[in-house]
Amino acid sequence: MASLRIPMAEVVIVRECRHGQVRVLYGDIVGVEGDVMVIPANSRLAGREGLDERMQQAAGEDLREACANIAKERRKSNLQPCGVGEAVTTPAFGLPASNLVHVVGPDCRRPTQDNFRRELMRNSYNALFDAVEKLKPRKTLVLPPLGMDVYAYPHREGARMTMEIILPWMDGEKDPGVDMVLIVTHEDNFLNNMKTIYRESEDQFPGVDRTRDYRKGKFQ
Secondary structure, three states, X not given: OOOOOOOOEEEEEEEEOOOOEEEEEEEOHHHOOOOEEEEEEOOOOOOOOHHHHHHHHHHOHHHHHHHHHHHHHHHOOOOOOOOOOOEEEEEXXXXXXXXXXXXXXXXXXXXXXXXXXXXXXXXXXXXHHHHHOOOOOOOEEEEOOOOOHHHOOOHHHHHHHHHHHHHHHHHOOOOOOOOEEEEEEOOHHHHHHHHHHHHHHHHHOOOXXXXXXXXXXXXX
């Protein structure tokens, strides 16, 4: 694997899958470079809270205008700008990527979504995967764990689902065209839960752990 520049983030977990690596990073996603970056959007594409707001601010006003235009066009067909379990793409503007995928995950502050959060979470990731596979370049995918941050998905369950969804995608029969998935979080609680479920279930997940090799400097 070629060296990868990952500023402002610490590599915590490295797993080798059939089609590439999945890494968990602790740090600021805004400074992590990739071909495709994911924004945890709300259904209005408004960027008004949490990580969604901060990423839109970093991207600049051109992104807000692009999102407003998408919302305007979709409302002409009586559609939400981007419903739960859906994704839309835009240029990255001021963020360090070629394209952005805005994905709406379950908002567990709302009982109607919390009750179906597992199904909605899978729908959201499937929408993300479909969107990514239509983009070029897509060798490196940078994303926060969906449903976390202000959307309040339970961290232990969310950490397990993140790995149970992403690892099979990178280890399945079909090559998604992605060489590196960087899951980036700045939340201590989520990261601690991720470390715990990975330690408990590492031998059950697809792929092979390469974390120790990475720490020993065998690759970057």
